[in-house]
Amino acid sequence: MSDGTAQREEAVVASPPIDWLPILLTVAVAVIALPLIGSVSTWVTLTVAALAMGMIIFIMASGLTLVFGLMDVINFGHGVFISVGAYMSLLVLRPLMGWVDSPSLMLNIGVLILCIFVAMAASGLFGLLFERVIIRPVYRQHLKQILVTMGGLIVIEQLLHVFFGGSPITIALPYNFRGGLSIGPDTIVERYRLIAVVIGVAVFVAMMLVLNRTRIGLLVRAGVENPEMVEALGYRIRRIFVGVFVAGSALAGLGGVMWGFYQQTLTIGMGLQVLVLIFIVVIIGGLGSIGGCLIGSMLVALVANYTAFLEPKIALVSNIALMLVVLMWRPQGLYPVVKV
Amino acid sequence: MLSRVISGDGPRSPVLTAALLLILVVLAFAPFLFSGAQPLNVAAKICVFILLVASYDLLLGYTGIVSFAHTMFFGIGGYGAAIALSRLGPSWSALALGIVVAIVVAGLLALVIGLFSLRVRAIFFAMITLAVATAFLVLASQLSGFTGGEDGLNYSVPESLRPSFRLLEQPVFGTVVNGRIVTYYILFFVVLAGFLLLLRIVNSPFGSVLQAIRENEFRAEALGYPVVIYRSIASVVSAVIAAVAGVLLALWLRYTGPDTTLSFAIMIDVLLMVVIGGMGTLYGAVIGSVLMIIAENYLPAVFGKLGAAAAGIPFAPLILSADRWLLWLGILFVLSVYFFPTGIVGKLRALWQNRKGGAPQTRSARAEHEKE
Numbered sequence: 001m002s003d004g005t006a007q008r009e010e011a012v013v014a015s016p017p018i019d020w021l022p023i024l025l026t027v028a029v030a031v032i033a034l035p036l037i038g039s040v041s042t043w044v045t046l047t048v049a050a051l052a053m054g055m056i057i058f059i060m061a062s063g064l065t066l067v068f069g070l071m072d073v074i075n076f077g078h079g080v081f082i083s084v085g086a087y088m089s090l091l092v093l094r095p096l097m098g099w100v101d102s103p104s105l106m107l108n109i110g111v112l113i114l115c116i117f118v119a120m121a122a123s124g125l126f127g128l129l130f131e132r133v134i135i136r137p138v139y140r141q142h143l144k145q146i147l148v149t150m151g152g153l154i155v156i157e158q159l160l161h162v163f164f165g166g167s168p169i170t171i172a173l174p175y176n177f178r179g180g181l182s183i184g185p186d187t188i189v190e191r192y193r194l195i196a197v198v199i200g201v202a203v204f205v206a207m208m209l210v211l212n213r214t215r216i217g218l219l220v221r222a223g224v225e226n227p228e229m230v231e232a233l234g235y236r237i238r239r240i241f242v243g244v245f246v247a248g249s250a251l252a253g254l255g256g257v258m259w260g261f262y263q264q265t266l267t268i269g270m271g272l273q274v275l276v277l278i279f280i281v282v283i284i285g286g287l288g289s290i291g292g293c294l295i296g297s298m299l300v301a302l303v304a305n306y307t308a309f310l311e312p313k314i315a316l317v318s319n320i321a322l323m324l325v326v327l328m329w330r331p332q333g334l335y336p337v338v339k340v
Numbered sequence: 341m342l343s344r345v346i347s348g349d350g351p352r353s354p355v356l357t358a359a360l361l362l363i364l365v366v367l368a369f370a371p372f373l374f375s376g377a378q379p380l381n382v383a384a385k386i387c388v389f390i391l392l393v394a395s396y397d398l399l400l401g402y403t404g405i406v407s408f409a410h411t412m413f414f415g416i417g418g419y420g421a422a423i424a425l426s427r428l429g430p431s432w433s434a435l436a437l438g439i440v441v442a443i444v445v446a447g448l449l450a451l452v453i454g455l456f457s458l459r460v461r462a463i464f465f466a467m468i469t470l471a472v473a474t475a476f477l478v479l480a481s482q483l484s485g486f487t488g489g490e491d492g493l494n495y496s497v498p499e500s501l502r503p504s505f506r507l508l509e510q511p512v513f514g515t516v517v518n519g520r521i522v523t524y525y526i527l528f529f530v531v532l533a534g535f536l537l538l539l540r541i542v543n544s545p546f547g548s549v550l551q552a553i554r555e556n557e558f559r560a561e562a563l564g565y566p567v568v569i570y571r572s573i574a575s576v577v578s579a580v581i582a583a584v585a586g587v588l589l590a591l592w593l594r595y596t597g598p599d600t601t602l603s604f605a606i607m608i609d610v611l612l613m614v615v616i617g618g619m620g621t622l623y624g625a626v627i628g629s630v631l632m633i634i635a636e637n638y639l640p641a642v643f644g645k646l647g648a649a650a651a652g653i654p655f656a657p658l659i660l661s662a663d664r665w666l667l668w669l670g671i672l673f674v675l676s677v678y679f680f681p682t683g684i685v686g687k688l689r690a691l692w693q694n695r696k697g698g699a700p701q702t703r704s705a706r707a708e709h710e711k712e
Contacts, residue, residue, distance in 0.1 A: 074463055137678060146406045146466050147615065147677045154608060154670035162659055162667070272604070276474045279467040287463075316482060320475045323468070327456060 022295045022334040029299065033306045041186040046305045052193035054301035055200025056262060060255030061278040061285075061293050062207065063248020069224040069288025069337050071241045073135055074142060077149040079275030080156045081249045084126050085119035085256025086266050087164050092118050093171055100174050108174035112195075119257045120250040126156070127249025131242055153272070160268050169266045177261075196258055203251070204294060211290065220244060224288060224337065280319045284326045286333025295334055299326075345536060347543040351623055353692040356685060360623060363630055367528060371521045372513045378637075384524055386633050387531045388589045393613045394538050394625035395581035400611075401620035402542050403574045404554030408607055409453065409469035412476045413446040413579040415601035417586020419480065419487060420445070422596035426495035435498060435591075442583045450579035454572035477602045492597020497523070501591065527588050534581055538622055541577065550574055551620075608666075609636075612673050618683025627684050639665055 030047055037043045064078045092115045093100060099111040134152040138144040173192055180188035211217035219240050223230045231237045259274060260266050281300050285292025303322050308315040326334060343350070351357040366373065370383035396410045420442025421435060428434035457468040480487045487493065497519075499505060505519035515521070541547055549570050552560040561567045590596045600606075609632060617628025640663075647660040659667065680687055 074466075076466075134674065142463050143400075143404055143406060144677055144681075146463075147611070148674050150608075150611065151670050151674035151677065155667060155674065158664060158667035158670060162664060166663070273474075276471050280471050283464060283467060313482075316478050317475050320471060323471065324456065331459060 019335065022292070025334075026295055026298050026302065029302050029306075033302070036310060037306070039186075041184065042309070044184070044187050045189060046309055047302070048189050048197075049193055050301040050305040051298065052190075052196040052200070053262070053305070054298040055204075056196050056255055056258045057274075057277060057281055057301060058294050058297035059200060059203050059258060060252055060274060061281045061297060062203075062290060063245075063251040064278060065282045065285065065288055065293045066220070066224075066290065067241075067245055067248050068282070070220060070227070070244050071139070071223075071237075073139065073245075074145050075130075075135065075149050076146055076275070077130060077134065077153040077156070078248075078252055078278065079271035079273075080153045080160075081123040081126060081130075081252035081271070082256035082259060082274055083160060083266075083268060083271035084156065085123045085253025086260035086270060087160055087256075088119040088122040088253065089115040089257045089260060090164065090169065090171070090266070100172055103175050105176050108176045111174055112177075115257050116254055119253040121253075123253025123256065124246045124250035127246045127252075128242070130156075130249070131245045135245075157268055157272070164268075166268060171260060171264055171266060173261055173264065192261060196262065199254075199258065203254070207290065216240070216243070277319065280323050283333055284323055286330075286335040286337055288337035289333070289335040292333055292335035347536075347539045349539055349543045349622075351685075351689075353685075353688040355692070356623060356627075356688045360626060363626060371517075371524055372515050375515075380520070380524060382633060382637050384527055384592045385589075386630055387524075387527045388585050388592065389610075389613065389629040389633060390626050391531045391534045391588070392582055392585040393610055393617070393629050394535055394622050395578045395585065396610050397614050397619065397622055397625050398538060398542065398550075398574055398578045398581075400614055401618075401624070402547060402554060403550045403571055405458070405571060405575070406466040407469045407575065407578075408466060409450075409473040409476075410578070410582055410610060411602055411604075411607045412469075412473040413450065413582035414586040414589070414606070415476070415480065415596075415598075416446045416449070417442045417583030417588075418590040418596040418601040419493075419586075420583065421587045421590035422488075422493040422495055423486070425497065425590075426493050430496040430498050432498050439584075439587050442587060443580050446579045446583035447576050450576045451572060454575040455568070458568050458571045458575070473602075473607070474604075477598060477604075480602055481598050488597065490598060492595055492600070494595050497591055497594055501526075523591055527592060530584065530588060534584060535622065535626075538581065542622060546570075546573075554620075612669055614683075615673060616676055616683055618685030618687075619681070621683070621685045621689075624683045624685040631684075635665075 033046075034040070034043050037046065060082055063081075064075060067073055067075055067078075092111065096111050096114070099107040102108065130152060134148050135145065138148055177192045177195060180190050181194065182188050209217075211221060219230060219235055223237055223240055227237050230240075256271065259270065263270070277300065281296040282293055283296075284299060285294070285296030300319055300322060303318050304315060307318040314321075330336065351360055367383055367387060371380060374380060374383075392410070392414055396407075399405055399407050399410070417439075420438040422438075424434045424438025424441070428437070453469060453472060454465075457464040481490050483489070484491075496502070500507075500519055501523045502519040505522070507517040507519075507522055511517070542550070549560065549565050552563070552565065553567050553570055557567055560570075586601055589601065593600060613628035613632045614625060615628075616631065617626070618624025643660055643665050650660055676683065682690070
């Protein structure tokens with residue numbers, strides 16, 4: 001082998017080419033929707049709303065897809081961490097009602113951050129327990145994984161019932177996050193959605209930095225590609241995995257807080273409901289791929305919002321239709337994770 | 341002769357045989373053994389669920405794929421009968437049309453889902469069926485003009501199935517043979533026939549291929565069995581039988597709604613019944629259904645008493661209340677997946693095998709070799 005080819009191969013390994021097609025597809029969906037919708041201001045409103053929703057979905061879905069990519073574990077209990085996160089925010093909201101209704105921006109932000117902190121800590125802790133008790137005995141057995149994680153989901157859901165009661169709970173947004181913000185002629189964007197976008201982007205950037213710029217991230221990415229090799233090089237893949245699992249659960253908790261405020265109603269079943277959406281997202285994106293997860297979330301949210309505006313009846317099945325179309329095009333999802 | 345009827349697949353445990361015979365006799369004579377509506381309702385529900393759970397076991401236990409869309413096919417059967425009977429009037433021809441349409445729709449839908457998701461990875465199947473079933477549930481509760489929405493559909497059944505109908509002038513053993521009892525026996529015999537058919541299927545060469553796929557997908561493929569085709573056929577057969585069970589339930593209840601057929605709670609019940617009874621044995625479906633439905637109908641009262649007794653301890657009344665029995669079932673479910681993967685039937689068979697001195701040939705033993 002000549003030096004030239006070796007160098008070229010090295011270059012290829014260092015930076016795999018980005019597959020632009022799915023990104024273009026997402027942009028194309030938005031562009032095609034514009035003439036169908038007709039009005040620019042409506043389109044902007046719908047698109048920004050969809051981006052916000054997509055960000056929340058991404059936060060909730062990223063943990064699931066990473067856990068699958070790293071350890072080949074499919075966690076049907078992921079949805080319940082979302083419920084756990086959402087309900088944990090009640091622990092903050094109930095005693096701090098004054099902060100929520102206060103016109104002071106600082107107190108509003110403070111209460112949101114506290115909610116997020118408590119929710120992430122609690123769902124991360126639940127994740128640690130869940131990995132230990134439920135998942136560890138069933139590595140490499142998909143059938144049992146599906147069954148026991150489903151069982152775990154039932155148990156934790158029932159525990160939430162015990163502590164919080166079964167009836168839906170309405171929660172109020174902090175004072176300054178209510179209502180809309182005019183960003184142009186006839187174009188109003190809900191303030192909370194902007195916050196969701198900000199938090200979503202922050203999470204995405206943080207995740208990308210950790211995954212691409214730190215040693216831990218390197219190990220995680222290597223683990224997704226080839227776990228045995230990482231193990232052979234002397235790293236304890238189990239520990240990395242537990243860390244990723246806890247981080248994924250904490251992200252689900254964060255997503256739960258965001259989703260709870262977004263809907264302003266908490267129900268025990270909310271996690272399971274949104275789990276279905278998350279599954280669609282990770283299947284579309286390609287199980288195990290973070291980039292695919294983001295693109296999948298955006299696509300799902302955009303299509304859902306546009307169809308809900310254009311033809312509400314179709315919106316009920318738009319996600320499924322989108323998934324079928326994507327799977328026909330790329331049966332492994334948009335960004336298939338190639339396993340060695 | 342008897343061995344042919346059950347396709348040579350006996351219970352292989354005297355305790356199990358006794359239990360199954362008892363269940364068969366009680367179900368066969370239920371209208372004459374018990375008085376009042378409640379026991380007969382329970383018996384009818386047990387019949388329907390035996391068929392539903394057995395057809396699910398064909399997928400989960402024999403083929404090794406998890407589907408969350410089984411209640412969707414159950415619902416298609418129920419709604420098929422319900423829509424036909426409420427639109428076209430309570431006639432046998434309307435019912436027949438509803439059944440045919442339901443079976444065709446269920447079969448086609450199962451085929452499409454199977455071809456789409458089983459082509460890639462078996463794990464997709466679980467996720468995609470969950471998504472499709474949820475969408476179906478939303479559709480059924482939204483398209484209220486067609487399905488009656490959240491309220492569901494009430495309808496009349498054909499004349500000879502109504503309570504006012506008398507098959508015989510004289511009471512038999514003190515029980516008036518009315519249309520309800522006729523309906524019950526239709527249920528009973530359809531379920532019996534369906535169950536024997538399923539036994540036939542799993543003990544046929546086709547059933548052996550399914551089990552081969554469950555044990556080792558790649559080896560089955562390498563031996564020349566197209567895995568996707570076999571899995572899809574299994575999924576279609578199971579969907580069609582679930583639709584038949586749905587029709588039976590619709591006939592019995594004279595009402596079909598999202599809560600009786602489509603809800604996720606029923607899907608979880610079915611999962612629990614299969615796992616607790618024993619995956620990969622159709623008799624497990626019988627045991628699981630009987631235990632679960634009896635527990636569902638009579639345990640809440642027990643739990644209520646326990647909760648009242650534990651009133652002094654914090655949270656104990658909440659955990660022991662009648663509404664929380666799913667919590668205990670969930671724990672039981674997880675424990676049984678770990679420690680009794682072969683369920684009650686597998687346990688009983690292993691016990692008998694041990695007593696006879698033979699080596700226990702359980703699924704957990706075989707699972708040692710199983711590597712996905």
